[in-house]
Amino acid sequence: MPSDIRVKICGLTDPADIPAAIVAGASYLGFNFFPKSPRYLDLEAAAFMATSVPVGVGKVGLTVDADDATLDLLTTSVPLDFLQLHGKESPARVSEVKARYGLPVIKVVGISGPEDVTQIDFYGKVADQILVDAKPPKGADRPGGNAVAFDWKLIAGRRWPVPWMLAGGLNPDNVAEAIRLTGARQVDVASGVESAPGVKDADLMRAFIENARA
Numbered sequence: 001m002p003s004d005i006r007v008k009i010c011g012l013t014d015p016a017d018i019p020a021a022i023v024a025g026a027s028y029l030g031f032n033f034f035p036k037s038p039r040y041l042d043l044e045a046a047a048f049m050a051t052s053v054p055v056g057v058g059k060v061g062l063t064v065d066a067d068d069a070t071l072d073l074l075t076t077s078v079p080l081d082f083l084q085l086h087g088k089e090s091p092a093r094v095s096e097v098k099a100r101y102g103l104p105v106i107k108v109v110g111i112s113g114p115e116d117v118t119q120i121d122f123y124g125k126v127a128d129q130i131l132v133d134a135k136p137p138k139g140a141d142r143p144g145g146n147a148v149a150f151d152w153k154l155i156a157g158r159r160w161p162v163p164w165m166l167a168g169g170l171n172p173d174n175v176a177e178a179i180r181l182t183g184a185r186q187v188d189v190a191s192g193v194e195s196a197p198g199v200k201d202a203d204l205m206r207a208f209i210e211n212a213r214a
């Protein structure tokens, strides 16, 4: 029986990544609009890439503490299906973004210890989905995409009344164990399917999705 695990491949930078991720079986594709990321896409490149994404595969726009002017331009330039808020956006800001743009919002909650897990309850009341990621290491220049995992036992057996994705340091070798331990039905990966920062690898994407669904 095919597994129903849904995979988000985050930070595609090359138009050729789209068919490779689709053939591999991705359910969501993430476009990164954080300027300091090696996975950053400008609006023109993202709009071009978005046109080749089949209906039914979620196009996710990732921003970090973006203001309304930035989101206005983004949402009118690129046909997105979801907004991923990957900064320190408050629950009130999540609600505001949902109302203003009419797009489902994926709010990221960074985990490094048990106290962080309670944040999922707060954001779960306002966001459409939660992306449970590792907190960035000290001194990192970006809040995500750092190839760092958190202790999956912190959320083992936890359930929330909102769809959620597991992220942080996942790769083809550890994704099956991460799913087994946490019970995640959706997983997200950036670094773990790359040959170099920002360069996606078709074989790694295929292996990741195969192993997630094995």
Ligand SMILES: O=C(O)c1ccccc1NCC(=O)[C@H](O)[C@H](O)COP(=O)(O)O
Binding pocket: 010, 011, 030, 032, 034, 037, 038, 039, 062, 064, 086, 133, 142, 143, 144, 145, 146, 147, 148, 167, 168, 169, 170, 188, 189, 190, 191, 192
């Ligand atoms: O990927 C980035 O460079 C990035 C920069 C700024 C904010 C978020 C970013 N990535 C977000 C993602 O959704 C990643 O897939 C997630 O953090 C997991 O990353 P990784 O550990 O590299 O798989």
